[in-house]
Amino acid sequence: MSAQTLVRVRMQSACQHSEFALQVSNLNLVLDNHQILQNISFDVTEGQFIGLLGPNGAGKSSLLRCLYRFFIPSSGQITLFNKTISSFSHNEYAQQVAVVLQEMPEHFNLSLYDVVAMGVTPHKSLFSSLNKADHELIAKSIEQVGLVHKINEAFAHLSGGEKQRALIAKAMAQKPRLLIMDEPTSHLDVKYQIQIMELAKAMGITVIASFHDLNLAAAMSDSLLVLQQGELYKSGAPSGVLDAQLLSDVFDVCAEVSQVPCPYRDKTHIPHIRYHFGYQL
Amino acid sequence: MKPLISLLILLISCFFSALVAVKHGAIDISVSAVWQTLFAYDANAFEQKIVMELRIPRVILAFVAGSGLALAGIILQTVTRNPLADPYLFGISSGASFGVVLLITFTGITAGWAMSGAAFLGSALAMTLLLLIAYGQRARQVEAMLLAGVALSFLFSAFTSLLLYWSDPQAVSAIMFWNLGSFSRADWQWLWLPCSIVSLCMACMLLFRRGLNALLLGDESAATLGIQVAKLRLVMLLLSSLLTAVLVAMCGGIGFVGLMIPHLVRFFISQATSIGLLCTALSGGLMMIWVDLFARTILDNQELPIGVITAAIGSVFFLTLLTLKQKRP
Numbered sequence: 001m002s003a004q005t006l007v008r009v010r011m012q013s014a015c016q017h018s019e020f021a022l023q024v025s026n027l028n029l030v031l032d033n034h035q036i037l038q039n040i041s042f043d044v045t046e047g048q049f050i051g052l053l054g055p056n057g058a059g060k061s062s063l064l065r066c067l068y069r070f071f072i073p074s075s076g077q078i079t080l081f082n083k084t085i086s087s088f089s090h091n092e093y094a095q096q097v098a099v100v101l102q103e104m105p106e107h108f109n110l111s112l113y114d115v116v117a118m119g120v121t122p123h124k125s126l127f128s129s130l131n132k133a134d135h136e137l138i139a140k141s142i143e144q145v146g147l148v149h150k151i152n153e154a155f156a157h158l159s160g161g162e163k164q165r166a167l168i169a170k171a172m173a174q175k176p177r178l179l180i181m182d183e184p185t186s187h188l189d190v191k192y193q194i195q196i197m198e199l200a201k202a203m204g205i206t207v208i209a210s211f212h213d214l215n216l217a218a219a220m221s222d223s224l225l226v227l228q229q230g231e232l233y234k235s236g237a238p239s240g241v242l243d244a245q246l247l248s249d250v251f252d253v254c255a256e257v258s259q260v261p262c263p264y265r266d267k268t269h270i271p272h273i274r275y276h277f278g279y280q281l
Numbered sequence: 282m283k284p285l286i287s288l289l290i291l292l293i294s295c296f297f298s299a300l301v302a303v304k305h306g307a308i309d310i311s312v313s314a315v316w317q318t319l320f321a322y323d324a325n326a327f328e329q330k331i332v333m334e335l336r337i338p339r340v341i342l343a344f345v346a347g348s349g350l351a352l353a354g355i356i357l358q359t360v361t362r363n364p365l366a367d368p369y370l371f372g373i374s375s376g377a378s379f380g381v382v383l384l385i386t387f388t389g390i391t392a393g394w395a396m397s398g399a400a401f402l403g404s405a406l407a408m409t410l411l412l413l414i415a416y417g418q419r420a421r422q423v424e425a426m427l428l429a430g431v432a433l434s435f436l437f438s439a440f441t442s443l444l445l446y447w448s449d450p451q452a453v454s455a456i457m458f459w460n461l462g463s464f465s466r467a468d469w470q471w472l473w474l475p476c477s478i479v480s481l482c483m484a485c486m487l488l489f490r491r492g493l494n495a496l497l498l499g500d501e502s503a504a505t506l507g508i509q510v511a512k513l514r515l516v517m518l519l520l521s522s523l524l525t526a527v528l529v530a531m532c533g534g535i536g537f538v539g540l541m542i543p544h545l546v547r548f549f550i551s552q553a554t555s556i557g558l559l560c561t562a563l564s565g566g567l568m569m570i571w572v573d574l575f576a577r578t579i580l581d582n583q584e585l586p587i588g589v590i591t592a593a594i595g596s597v598f599f600l601t602l603l604t605l606k607q608k609r610p
Contacts, residue, residue, distance in 0.1 A: 068505050094507030103499030107364045110497060114553040118498060121491045122507040129555070174506070 020082065021046040021178055021206040022067070027076035029062055029230075036062045038230045040076070044208065044223075046177075049201060051221030051238075052210040055251055058227040060210040064182050067208065068099045080178065094122035098176035100167045100184050110155045112166050116142055119173030141172040145199055161192030168199050181209035185216065214251075218242055218271045219262070226250055242271040284556040287549065291563040298567055299344065302574045303336045307582070310336075334468075340570055342467035342475065346532050347542075347569025348562035349479040349524050352486065354539025355552060355561050356521040359493050360514045361423050367540040368525040371426070372433030374536075376407025377529040379437040381459050382444045385452040396459065397466070397530040404526035407433050408519075415518060422514060423500075461586030462533035464573050471531065478527050482520050483562055487555050489513060494553045535588050537595030538565055544602070 022044040029037035037059050044050055054060050065071040067078065069085060078085045080096060088096070105115060119141065120134050142151055145165040150158060158166065164184060171179055179200060185193040193213065197220045200207050211217035217224060218238040226233045226241060228250045234241050239259060247255045254276040259269040304310050310328050317323070318332040350368060357366040368374070380403020381396055390396065411429055418425035445453055486493065492513045495503035500510050542565040543552065550557045576585040
């Protein structure tokens with residue numbers, strides 16, 4: 001890459017950095033006469049890593065489903081890169097937004113390669129077949145998540161962490177500008193929890209992920225969104241959001257929050273939570 | 282390129298199996314006579330007439346029916362994400378039997394194309410009900426379809442049994458023969474219908490294979506890849522129902538092929554590729570050619586019902602699969 005293009009790339013990324021990847025305003029979702037989400041508004045700057053927190057049933061998955069257009073909001077507006085999300089076609093939207101879910105293709109003897117190859121689907125027209133560039137992209141994605149040695153193995157035979165990594169590789173092959181992950185780290189060993197998050201971060205795009213592990217969320221995220229009973233309770237940088245009061249109000253736990261030095265760039269301290277046990281409810 | 286080699290082997294074996302199937306039967310015909318029929322047909326030669334009028338349409342129908350059922354099976358297994366789905370699980374063949382029984386009890390007709398017509402109408406009825414249910418239950422389409430399919434299947438069987446209970450023994454045996462399946466009704470006049478439907482289906486599957494593959498991930502994941510899940514599922518369901526209805530009308534009830542062949546092929550070649558789909562269709566056809574040959578030749582002067590042989594092979598196949606899977610660590 002020449003110096004000139006490098007400068008241009010830098011400038012582009014600098015420009016994009018000030019742009020909003022996602023803007024949500026006054027989002028409401030009503031399903032079967034139940035108010036699932038209420039008046040949710042937030043903005044996500046491009047390139048940020050957003051952690052979505054909240055107890056079970058707070059509406060984390062529902063909010064994410066609205067973002068990846070599986071649910072249609074009852075009212076409110078969502079814009080992706082300054083364009084209303086309903087104005088995208090199905091394919092266009094899939095080219096912008098990749099989603100990692102807990103759904104796993106267990107039967108049908110699909111290989112890891114088959115699953116990752118599905119990532120290029122939104123970029124292919126009806127008649128075209130996978131070309132050399134597609135195969136290279138798929139192979140590169142698999143290499144990035146470190147599963148080259150399992151490339152022909154059946155997806156069903158992979159371990160939980162490997163499956164989750166394969167789904168991230170699928171998302172990489174989709175070449176999105178926004179990655180949404182619904183509890184990508186549940187049921188995983190600590191090692192894989194960290195690995196999955198690092199992989200998502202390494203993609204260098206805007207990421208919104210829901211978490212159960214608050215400490216992991218605090219360490220990974222640039223900004224946190226905390227939901228409680230369908231409402232946005234608090235949002236902002238981790239150190240400003242996670243405190244003992246919030247943990248007791250939203251999560252109903254007694255905990256002590258201390259600030260610990262953070263090894264990541266541009267953040268000096270992150271909150272660290274220590275839960276208290278053995279008290280009577 | 283291992284899958285490509287499998288495809289080639291399958292193609293070649295289909296060709297030679299068809300030759301063998303044309304040659305053998307109640308009377309064996311020499312290769313040269315078969316050759317002459319193909320390239321210098323003489324309508325007055327007895328042997329050549331047998332090959333042209335009886336054997337070739339029959340082998341073609343067997344091949345098309347086998348591949349069609351295998352395709353219908355793979356479609357239904359994919360759209361329901363249930364590897365045990367089968368065209369006959371969804372009440373389509375019970376609907377066909379119901380149509381035939383209605384015809385026999387009310388008109389007394391026990392043969393001819395009226396039977397096929399009645400079978401088609403019966404399965405079309407079942408198919409319409411199933412599609413309406415799937416359309417109405419878009420949120421929980423898969424569960425709704427599976428439950429509705431089983432319910433419809435039992436509903437039509439109940440009606441069929443009731444009508445049979447009231448009708449005469451001759452009708453009972455006609456129904457019996459119908460239900461067990463046979464390729465003896467094959468003739469040139471109607472062969473275009475299953476051929477075109479199977480080809481149409483294959484073409485659609487190749488065209489929509491990415492959408493079908495994505496469905497295997499799950500409805501939500503498929504939607505995030507830009508697939509319109511409910512629509513695609515309805516279209517595919519319509520195709521497979523049409524396919525099953527036509528095949529049931531032409532050949533009667535032939536079970537287990539739609540279940541077994543996709544299972545078997547999936548074991549070796551990924552169904553996510555177009556070659557995998559082609560191999561599934563070819564394997565279905567190949568198996569059916571041999572089953573038909575077996576049915577015609579195993580007993581002298583008697584033809585075994587196709588459905589009996591496929592069901593026997595199918596159950597042995599699944600029991601073997603079960604023990605093999607148990608042995609694997």
